[in-house]
Amino acid sequence: MILNNIDFIGFSNSINVFVLVLVVVLAFILTFYAYSFYSTVSFRNKLGLMSLRILAFGILILLLANPVFERTQIVLNKPIVTILIDNSASLGANSPSWNGLESYTSVLANISQIDTELYTHQIVFFNSSIEDSANIESFQLQGAQTDIYDAIRTVLTDYSSDEIILITDGISTRGRDPLFSAQDNRTPIHTIAVGDSTLKKDVILQEVDFPRTTLINTPNTISASIRNVDITQATTLVKLFQDDTLLESKSINLNQPNSIQQVDFQIEYDSPGIYNYSIEVDSVGGEWTTLNNTRSFEITAKDDQIKILYISTELHPDVGGIRNLIQSSESFDMLTRTWIRGNQFVEGPLPTRRDTLDLVIIHGLNESLPGSVVEFIEESISSTNTLFINTPGTGSRPLNSVYGGLSIFTASEGPNRVNLQLNPSTSSSGHVVTDIPQINWSRTPLLRTNLSLSNVSERLIVLLNATDRITQQNYPAIGLTSMGSQRHSFVLFSGINNLLLTSNQSDQISFQTLFSNLITWTSTSNFDENFEVTLSENEFSANNEILVNARIVNELGLPENEATITLRLESDTEVENRTYVFRNVNSGNYQLEIPSLPIGNYKFEAIAEKSQQNLGTQLGSFTVGNTQSEFINTLRNDALLRSLAEFTQGNFIQYDKLQDINSLLTAKDPISETKSTIFQLFRSPIWFFVLILLLGIEWFLRRRVLIP
Known part of the structure; x- marks a missing residue:
């Protein structure tokens, strides 16, 4: 329903109101005076002609006065309800309290009871991501993973919703804690708990x-x-x-x-x-x-150890933490240099050769570094893989100086931010560096930084952000980039040692793995490092498609958008090999969706070409098996769903107690949307045509009554 209303606001002009009144009076007098001399014209014709001219003058004077009006349009909409339905495999489990798909189908039958006179509803299915093609009449519980956080955030961001009904068992097998989706969310989320509630052997x-x-x-x-x-x-x-x-x-x-x-x-x-x-x-x-x-x-x-030169320009616990981590692995061969003053280092002078190094770690960039040390670091960046780690004493000037040639960001100094907490970015999914055991990011130690980044290039892949717990502002924490045949990584915070020694044993192992992965990835160089192929997972379900991502840059380190990438797939269960072609997404990124495959082990060869020139080759493998992660835990998580509803001012109910789905919803009245626009008469061209019409009629009538 649409309601329209027009209100007069006032006049917008610089002319005195008495002048306008005087002009109106003069217009009447002149009109009367002009026609008073024509005695041969009847009074009725004079009156008509004077009325036309006075009307034309009146319109001109009105437009000159510039009246302003406000048009108000009130649109009454029915509340939009998004029904978010979990179709992952864990809901297909049978038990004495839940009969899999049969029980789920009877629960979803309640959706048809939504009062369409009061609400507009839309149905969205999800498992590891939103599924646009699922149909409520023919859906199957085959999702290999469940990401409740991503599903809720996607609906809040991409769908217009006044209320959300979430139908799920609350078992999230990937992604962040779903309760994070409730932060700063004003849309009520009503949760219907479905699935198995019995503990099975x-x-x-x-x-x-x-x-x-x-x-x-x-x-x-x-x-x-x-x-x-x-x-x-x-x-x-x-x-x-x-x-x-x-x-x-x-x-x-x-x-x-x-x-x-x-x-x-x-x-x-x-x-x-x-x-x-x-x-x-x-x-x-x-x-x-x-x-x-x-x-x-x-x-x-x-077949070889990774040779590392570790340069630290500041005494800090993080230096000892990272060095101990490197020394604990036989995969690394480390040479250390700890700067004291001038050109002096504790362990001796800087090495004269860099061609034997796989990686140079630059831990801090002190403002007092002499030119010879800065020059050594700049030459290392131009010829070797590097990993920069921030320290409290790092200055933005030397950082911009030594890394300025990469043109990936501009650093600036600011007040120390000491309440930073790590959290993964969207780019972290599927990357080998962040392939670590799961971390509860909300309980990790706080970090600090004195740096802010601007002019950040899309070539910098940010894997982890640091969120200020007070302002909720995000800062890049760990980023990496590939330039030609080199790799460069950046850790833009301090407090690493606290992460490596955190009291939670599982998180401690995860962070040690994270930084080991970062060092290994950054140090890796080969013929094909301009061409990178990554899998969203290492093991896939036989029910789901396989997502393969590729990224390719040219010799200048710029995205290559004109390449052709083919993937040849070899299986230990099939006689014939398969060949697929990637599609170009943008900015040097390519993507391939392989339809679901039979159970087995697969090897692939991805070849990138441009104008019949080979740009690189990547080999890899993956496994397709039965859906596994969904069956690690099938016990319904009522506590999570109840908390999610409470945090968003929604309602929680178990499926077997649901009688009327409309009883969950809180918005009963239409939602009004008001749109106001200000308009002025002189801006409409119709008045020009009205004036021409009035003057034309007057002229025509004057000719008819023989007035020259």
């Missing part, structure tokens, strides 16, 4: 921790975490396979219900290559599913 291969990249002749550990859910007095075997060959098996006792045990396997390589592994946990009598008993993965072995 199960043995779950919960997590496998392994090095994605390692070196030959270096011992490595593969750790498997096995969770026991409500099983007692049982024994099972945990097996490690390479391809189809059993390498080792270990027995564990399942005597303590609801406990987690860790099983470690030691591996070492004598030759480089890509090695495919799987860990299997033998089934135990009484467990409800074996879909969560297997995990496949791959490890890439390389």
Whole structure:
């Protein structure tokens, strides 16, 4: 419904009102005087002619007075309700309290009861992301992962919604804590808890921790975490396979219900290559599913140590923390230089050769560094991979000076921000650097920085942001870029040692892995480093498409948008190989969506070409298996859904207590949207035509009554 109203505001002109009145009076007098001499014209014709001229004069005077009006339009809209439906595989689990798809279908039948006289509703399905093609009449519970946070943020950002109804079991297997989506959100989220509410006996291969990249002749550990859910007095075997060959098996006792045990396997390589592994946990009598008993993965072995020059220009706990991390790994061979003053370093002079180095770490850039040291750092940046780490004493002037040639950002100094908390950016998903065990970002130690960035180039990939807990402003925390044949990374905060020594053991391991990955990635150089191919996951479900991303830059480090990238896929289960072509997204980014594939191990070769010239080749592999992550936990999370509803002023209800879906909704009245516009008469061309018409009629009538 639309309501319109027009109000007079006043006159907008610089002419005195008495002048306007005088002009009106004169117009009447002149008109009367002009026609008073024509005695041959009848009084009726005179009156008509005078009326036309007076009307024309009146319109001109009115336009000259410039009246201003306000047009108000009130649009009454029905509240828009977005129904966000989880279609992940965990909801397909059968139990005494929940009959999978059959129970879910009966719950969704309530959607048809929404009062369309009061509400406009839209239906959106999600699992790992929003699914535009899903249909409520034919959907299948096949989503391999669930990201509730991303689904809510997408609806809040991209959909017009006055209220949201979230139908899910509350089990999020990827992404941030869904409660973060409620921050600064004024849209009520009503939650309907569906799914299994009973604890079932199960043995779950919960997590496998392994090095994605390692070196030959270096011992490595593969750790498997096995969770026991409500099983007692049982024994099972945990097996490690390479391809189809059993390498080792270990027995564990399942005597303590609801406990987690860790099983470690030691591996070492004598030759480089890509090695495919799987860990299997033998089934135990009484467990409800074996879909969560297997995990496949791959490890890439390389044939040399990474040679690092570590230059620190300031004494700080972070220096010791990073150096200890590097020294603890046999993958790295580190040479340290600690600046004292002038050209003096504790360990001796700077090395004369840089061509043997894989990476130069620059920990701080002090304003007092002499020109010879600054020159050494600048030459390192132009010829070698570098990792810059911020310190409280770092100045923006030397930072802009040594890295200015990259043209990726401009640094400036400001007040020390000491309440910074890390959180992943959208670019972190699927990147090898952030392939780490899950971190609860809300409880990590606070960090600090004195730097702000501006003129940030799209070539700088920001993996982690630092959020000021007071102002909620985001600052780039960890970023990286590739320039020609080199890689450069930036850690733009201090407080790393607090992360590496955090009291939470699992977070401590995750941060150690994060910085090890960052050092390894930055130090890696090869023929194809201008061409990068990444997978959204390392293991995919047989029900889901496989997303492959590629990025390519030319020799100048600029995005290459005219390349053709093909991917040849080889399978151990199919005779014929498959070939796919990437589509160009923008700015040197390419993307490929491979339809769902049969279960098996796959190897691929991605080739980038331009004008029949090879720009690079990348090899990789991945595994397609049964949906696994969705069955690690199938117990409905009512606590999360209740909190989500409370934080957003919504309602929470369990599916078996839902009688009328309209009872959840709080907006009963139409939502009014008011639009106001100011307009002036003289801006409309219609008055010009009215004046011409009036004067034309007067002229025509004068001719008719023989007035010259």
